[in-house]
Amino acid sequence: MTADLTQLFEEYYESLVRMLYRRTGDRDRAEDLAQETFARAVAAPPNNPRPWLFAVALNLVREDGRRTIRQGRRLELLRTEDRPAAGPDADLERNELNASVHSALATLGERDREALLLKAEGFNYEEIAATLGLSKGAVGTTLARARRRLVEAYRSEARGKNAAS
Numbered sequence: 001m002t003a004d005l006t007q008l009f010e011e012y013y014e015s016l017v018r019m020l021y022r023r024t025g026d027r028d029r030a031e032d033l034a035q036e037t038f039a040r041a042v043a044a045p046p047n048n049p050r051p052w053l054f055a056v057a058l059n060l061v062r063e064d065g066r067r068t069i070r071q072g073r074r075l076e077l078l079r080t081e082d083r084p085a086a087g088p089d090a091d092l093e094r095n096e097l098n099a100s101v102h103s104a105l106a107t108l109g110e111r112d113r114e115a116l117l118l119k120a121e122g123f124n125y126e127e128i129a130a131t132l133g134l135s136k137g138a139v140g141t142t143l144a145r146a147r148r149r150l151v152e153a154y155r156s157e158a159r160g161k162n163a164a165s
Helices: 002-024 027-043 049-071 088-106 110-120 125-132 136-164
Strands: none
Touching (some): 049 110, 049 125, 110 136
């Protein structure tokens, strides 16, 4: 089992942390949640590891989100710490873009948001279905609806900003 867990860790840890970071906006918290996910894998080894790990991680991030709301912390979507500094104007523009995308994502339902994040992590439809408890046939519809709603929300926010200018 130790070799299996080591292999699972090597194969999925970075992807799991990346997805959790996108959900929480906090790299340290994402790493903590990923570690908790793997701790649960030790306690109950999964048969189908990738969907199981991501489903457990999403459940943990939901629990964490509820705590976060109670504590009044804000969530961020996109990671900016690994990008090279391009000057204050570029930083301001990137931060505005991040805030706009985050705001648009926040308008989506939880399942739509999670489906988009899993797809961004390279999950195929079968894996998304297993992770979110959907039928495989429902994944395409869910992703199409989520993308449409995300674009609409983003455009709506952009129009609101342009009107306020």
